[in-house]
Amino acid sequence: MDTYYNPSDLAKFGDIGQEAPEMAKKFFDYYASVFAEGELTEREKALIALAVAHAVQCPYCIDAYTSACLEKGSNQAEMTEAVHVSCAIRGGASLVHGVQMINNCKKVSM
Amino acid sequence: MDKTFQEKLLENKLLLHRDGAEILQVNVGRLCNLTCRHCHLNAGPGRTEVMDKDTMTEVIAFANRFQFKTADITGGSPELVPDIDYLLLELRPLVNDLILRTNLVLLLQEDYRHLLDLCKELKVVLTASFPSTNANQTDAQRGKGVWLDSVEMLHRLNAMGYGMPDSDLKLNLVSNPTGAFMPVDQCRAEKKFKQDLARKWGVHFTNLFTFANIPLGRFRSWLESSGNLAQYMEKLSSGFNPATVKGLMCRTLISVSWDGYLYDCDFNQAVDLPFSGQKIHLTKISKIPPGIPIEAGDHCYACTAGAGFT
Numbered sequence: 001m002d003t004y005y006n007p008s009d010l011a012k013f014g015d016i017g018q019e020a021p022e023m024a025k026k027f028f029d030y031y032a033s034v035f036a037e038g039e040l041t042e043r044e045k046a047l048i049a050l051a052v053a054h055a056v057q058c059p060y061c062i063d064a065y066t067s068a069c070l071e072k073g074s075n076q077a078e079m080t081e082a083v084h085v086s087c088a089i090r091g092g093a094s095l096v097h098g099v100q101m102i103n104n105c106k107k108v109s110m
Numbered sequence: 111m112d113k114t115f116q117e118k119l120l121e122n123k124l125l126l127h128r129d130g131a132e133i134l135q136v137n138v139g140r141l142c143n144l145t146c147r148h149c150h151l152n153a154g155p156g157r158t159e160v161m162d163k164d165t166m167t168e169v170i171a172f173a174n175r176f177q178f179k180t181a182d183i184t185g186g187s188p189e190l191v192p193d194i195d196y197l198l199l200e201l202r203p204l205v206n207d208l209i210l211r212t213n214l215v216l217l218l219q220e221d222y223r224h225l226l227d228l229c230k231e232l233k234v235v236l237t238a239s240f241p242s243t244n245a246n247q248t249d250a251q252r253g254k255g256v257w258l259d260s261v262e263m264l265h266r267l268n269a270m271g272y273g274m275p276d277s278d279l280k281l282n283l284v285s286n287p288t289g290a291f292m293p294v295d296q297c298r299a300e301k302k303f304k305q306d307l308a309r310k311w312g313v314h315f316t317n318l319f320t321f322a323n324i325p326l327g328r329f330r331s332w333l334e335s336s337g338n339l340a341q342y343m344e345k346l347s348s349g350f351n352p353a354t355v356k357g358l359m360c361r362t363l364i365s366v367s368w369d370g371y372l373y374d375c376d377f378n379q380a381v382d383l384p385f386s387g388q389k390i391h392l393t394k395i396s397k398i399p400p401g402i403p404i405e406a407g408d409h410c411y412a413c414t415a416g417a418g419f420t
Contacts (some may be wrong), residue, residue, distance in 0.1 A: 043298070070287065073294035073302050075244035 010060045043072035050079060051086040111340075111347040115410045122352045126360075126406055128374075131398040133363040134178040134205070136161075136169055137376055138194065140368065142187040143216050146239075146252045148286050150326040150380045150409075153186045160186075161368040163193045168370055170200040172392045176364075178204070182237075184211040184376060186368075189222055202232045209235045214263040215256055230270055233278060237319075238264070240283040243306045247288040264313045273315040280316040286323050290338035292345060292416060293320035322346065322412040326380045346411035354418030360404050366392055374404045383407060 017024030035045050046068040053061030069079050119126060139160035142153040161169075173181060181201045188194055188210055202208055210229060216222055229236060240260055242248045248257035264281075268274055273281030283303065287293050294302075300318035307313040323329050325342060333339040364385065365373040370392050372385040383405045384390065 041298075043302075067291050070289070071292045071294060073299050075242055076247055077244050 005059050007063060010063060013060075041072075043069070043074055046072045047074055047078065047082045051082040054083050054086040055090055111343045111408070111411075113347070115347075115406050115408045115414075118347070118350055118411075119355070119406070122355075124352060124355050126355060126358070126404045126410075128398065128400055128402040128404055129361040130400050131176060131362060131364045132178060133180045133182060133359070134169075134173055134176070135182045135184060135363055135365040135376060136197070137184050137186070137365065137367055137379060138166075138188050138191045138197070139186040141190050142185060142213070143190065144187070144213055144253050144256065146213075146328070147332050148241075148251055148288075148323045148329040150324040150329055150377055151186070152327045152380075157186065159368045160191050161197075161370075163196060165368070165370045166193055166197045166200075168393050169197065169366055170204070172366070172395075173201055173204045175396070176398065180207040180209065181205045182209040182211070187213055187216055189216045189225060195225065195228055198228060198232060198234060202234075207235055208232065209237050212236055212238050213252070213256075213260075214238045214240070215259040218259055218263050218266070226267075226270065230272070230279060235280040235282065236267065236272060237282045237284060239286070240264075240303075241285050241288050243303060243310075244288075251286070251288045261311055261313060264307075264315070265311075268312075268314050273313075275314065281314075282317045282319060283315050284319045284321060286321050290323075290333060290336070290342040290345075292349070293322050295417065296320045322415060324377045324380070324409050324412045326377060326409050343408070343411070346415045347408075349415030350411060351414055351416060351418060354414045357418060358404075358413055360413075364398060377409050377412075378405055378407075381407060381409065 014024070014028070017028075035042065035049070040048075046065055049061065050065040050069050053065050066079070069082075074082075113121065137151075140151050140153045140157035141155070141160050142149075142157065143155060145154040181204070183194075183197065183201075185191070189212060191197075198208065198210065217226055228234075238260070239252070240248070241251050242257075245257040248260070249255065264273070267281055270279070271277045272279040285293065285299060285303070293299070296319060299320050303318050304315070307315070325333060325339070325346070330339070333342050360374045363375060365376050365379060367373060367379050372390050372392055372395065373379045373383065374385050378384070385405070386402055387405060
């Protein structure tokens with residue numbers, strides 16, 4: 001192995017069920033239910049997944065949900081905006097903790 | 111891809127046979143003003159294959175003999191073909207629906223105003239390529255500036271009544287994916303295109319068709335050079351849906367090439383896979399009975415993946 005990530009490994013996701021098939025089945029059944037059309041469309045769910053994939057920085061998920069978004073009818077501009085949502089929440093989460101920094105500063109400062 | 115398309119049919123105990131011939135598709139040539147990267151025919155400005163008036167006359171006689179419900183004129187760019195007006199005028203009374211494919215951008219030129227007026231007069235259905243509501247993705251497939259010109263032309267067609275709600279002038283759009291991925295479900299894509307085009311650009315159309323790109327011609331070259339061919343063929347073949355086979359367009363469509371030879375579909379023209387396995391000119395055929403086997407290759411996987419695309 002010369003890299004931790006290999007694109008062909010994505011297709012092996014199901015292998016995770018080899019040692020714990022019941023848990024894997026429950027997970028994949030749940031996963032399929034989550035992404036089925038519901039109050040949100042499959043297209044909207046794929047966009048959320050794409051944004052989350054960038055937040056957790058999972059290359060498998062970015063690969064899978066880039067294709068899924070395109071095939072569910074999102075265009076590249078919409079996908080880019082979804083990534084910006086992810087970026088804004090991640091960045092905002094850091095920045096809003098600055099309030100804790102300010103509080104701590106106030107507490108220990110004259 | 112572990113099996114050829116023919117092996118896949120055998121495995122599923124399916125026969126791909128003709129049901130008859132209700133749709134006449136006429137490919138009037140490979141000359142085109144655009145060089146789209148997904149074109150299965152390698153059409154472009156440098157091509158010289160164009161249907162002449164004598165062959166058009168033979169096509170018209172053929173349509174008279176067979177009484178097709180629909181005639182679908184495609185290319186290349188049909189607008190560039192001399193005497194295209196003649197073909198439209200003569201085919202009009204012979205079919206219920208007469209379709210003209212257009213890439214939209216040529217029609218912007220004043221030289222083609224008369225063709226537009228003729229289409230309106232004859233109530234020709236216009237079927238226009240419009241892959242994406244995104245300008246960059248459209249231009250990546252069809253060429254720089256095509257998206258803006260296409261939207262401008264759609265505005266003009268709407269102003270003529272084409273594609274407007276309740277109008278009898280039909281303007282259909284065709285969306286092929288702008289890369290090595292599958293098309294969007296047609297109903298959902300149509301709903302979204304209608305919302306987006308009306309909301310953002312005030313454009314209206316009648317119906318949207320979504321088709322998979324065929325792994326032939328310029329698109330195949332791109333798949334090879336970009337390293338996407340194996341993955342794309344795997345995607346198509348793994349998506350094989352046996353239920354689509356009985357509804358494939360090739361069961362009821364006969365495709366005529368620019369020089370008057372017969373094929374089961376436009377894609378078979380691209381690989382010179384003629385109707386019934388031998389090159390037959392349309393003047394030499396008196397009947398197209400049900401039961402004739404349809405010539406098939408691995409590119410047919412593009413029409414049988416998922417819900418099917420034809």
